[in-house]
Amino acid sequence: MMVVVDKGAAAGTDEGYFQLARAHRIAAAVVDPEIPVLTLEDLGVLRGVERRRGRIIVKLTPTYTGCPATQAIKLAVEAALTEAGMAKARVETVLSPAWTTDQITEQGRRKLVAFGIAPPARGARARSLFAEEAVTCPKCGSTATAKISEFGSTACKALWRCEACAEPFDYFKCL
Amino acid sequence: MSVAPAAPKSRRASKAQAIAQADASALFAYVVSLADDALVLGHRLSEWSGRAPMLEEDIALSNLGLDLIGQARLLYAYAGEVEGKGRGEDDLAYLRDEFAYANLLLVEQPNGDFAATMVRQLLYAAFMHLYWQALQTSADARLAEIAGKAVKEMAYHVRHAAEWVIRLGDGTDDSHARAAAALEELWTYTGELFEMEEGERALAQTGVAVDRATIRPAWDATVDRVLAEATLQRPAERWMQSGGRSGRHSEHLGHLLAEMQVLHRAHPGATW
Numbered sequence: 001m002m003v004v005v006d007k008g009a010a011a012g013t014d015e016g017y018f019q020l021a022r023a024h025r026i027a028a029a030v031v032d033p034e035i036p037v038l039t040l041e042d043l044g045v046l047r048g049v050e051r052r053r054g055r056i057i058v059k060l061t062p063t064y065t066g067c068p069a070t071q072a073i074k075l076a077v078e079a080a081l082t083e084a085g086m087a088k089a090r091v092e093t094v095l096s097p098a099w100t101t102d103q104i105t106e107q108g109r110r111k112l113v114a115f116g117i118a119p120p121a122r123g124a125r126a127r128s129l130f131a132e133e134a135v136t137c138p139k140c141g142s143t144a145t146a147k148i149s150e151f152g153s154t155a156c157k158a159l160w161r162c163e164a165c166a167e168p169f170d171y172f173k174c175l
Numbered sequence: 176m177s178v179a180p181a182a183p184k185s186r187r188a189s190k191a192q193a194i195a196q197a198d199a200s201a202l203f204a205y206v207v208s209l210a211d212d213a214l215v216l217g218h219r220l221s222e223w224s225g226r227a228p229m230l231e232e233d234i235a236l237s238n239l240g241l242d243l244i245g246q247a248r249l250l251y252a253y254a255g256e257v258e259g260k261g262r263g264e265d266d267l268a269y270l271r272d273e274f275a276y277a278n279l280l281l282v283e284q285p286n287g288d289f290a291a292t293m294v295r296q297l298l299y300a301a302f303m304h305l306y307w308q309a310l311q312t313s314a315d316a317r318l319a320e321i322a323g324k325a326v327k328e329m330a331y332h333v334r335h336a337a338e339w340v341i342r343l344g345d346g347t348d349d350s351h352a353r354a355a356a357a358l359e360e361l362w363t364y365t366g367e368l369f370e371m372e373e374g375e376r377a378l379a380q381t382g383v384a385v386d387r388a389t390i391r392p393a394w395d396a397t398v399d400r401v402l403a404e405a406t407l408q409r410p411a412e413r414w415m416q417s418g419g420r421s422g423r424h425s426e427h428l429g430h431l432l433a434e435m436q437v438l439h440r441a442h443p444g445a446t447w
Contacts, residue, residue, distance in 0.1 A: 096319075130334065151231065151335075
């Protein structure tokens with residue numbers, strides 16, 4: 001993953017580099033308001049931090065086009081950077097390449113399981129239109145699971161049920 | 176501050192300028208028509224919030240509506256930039272009247288019963304999934320980017336609608352009859368999916384838009400496959416309704432816009 005890119009006047013100076021690295025660290029640690037165990041880094045939506053004309057620009061990519069959390073995340077990043085003394089920092093939206101659930105990090109996937117959410121199947125692109133998915137229960141690890149609804153509490157989640165332990169659970173659906 | 180435009184350097188330059196302007200206005204109209212489709216259907220789906228037949232579907236339809244409104248926002252924002260008159264998403268969504276809306280007649284049709292909503296959803300989503308897929312290689316980089324996002328969402332719109340049309344068609348006598356009636360009623364609006372206005376045709380020739388006729392075989396295949404599994408008869412070929420793209424709408428759009436736009440128009444420029 002691209003960490004920092006500096007296109008500003010301070011490029012090459014230690015001070016500029018450290019400020020960008022710090023801004024990156026702060027933005028990466030902001031959590032998703034709807035799945036508060038995941039940071040933006042875990043989610044894979046942070047596409048880089050730049051400086052342009054003395055202003056820090058954080059590039060984020062949206063998960064779902066209509067996800068209401070996108071706006072909340074943008075505000076949270078700007079607030080976190082303001083609190084760290086970078087009041088002019090701004091968030092920019094990057095659409096391409098489109099986000100896929102394959103960009104959720106390994107750490108992010110582990111956190112999801114611990115939180116009781118089944119992580120998305122890998123290989124989002126390979127899924128054919130009407131193919132069935134195999135999902136593992138995040139509570140007992142059984143693969144005897146069934147879909148209740150492709151739509152759950154948020155845009156990114158589906159509702160599943162475990163046939164082994166009888167618990168319903170959220171599945172982070174594959175996009 | 177107003178600045179008079181510089182006099183054209185030569186006849187060739189002014190002609191090039193005129194072509195660029197015509198291209199921009201065709202592009203604007205095209206992007207707005209895609210946005211109008213998504214917004215109007217998104218609004219229709221939002222009308223199910225709090226009144227769907229079961230909780231899961233209430234959530235599902237609101238989710239689908241959100242996707243469509245999200246896609247509409249990306250498209251309106253781009254259209255506003257292309258137009259270059261300072262109009263943004265809200266201006267285009269809330270401050271245009273019925274005759275300026277260019278959406279397909281299909282998407283403005285009332286929700287009817289749950290079967291009608293699902294059949295309408297299948298006919299539109301099966302088309303748009305293929306359309307966004309093709310538009311990912313658009314010569315217009317921004318449209319290609321938006322298509323890259325929308326195609327993923329439209330894939331599960333098709334799956335969801337297909338599952339329901341199969342369940343309803345191959346369900347009880349009542350659900351079969353309702354799905355069959357909805358299909359008969361809505362089929363007459365499917366011809367418009369494949370129509371292109373002159374501006375869009377020109378954009379398709381330069382690789383910006385997609386030639387809608389090329390979508391036909393795959394759309395037929397998806398729809399036929401689902402209808403067969405649903406034990407529903409594909410309606411016979413017939414005269415097709417048309418006019419949405421040029422602002423000639425059914426009586427339903429005006430009511431939809433009135434409800435969608437009233438708050439914004441009552442409090443112009445309000446923020447919270």
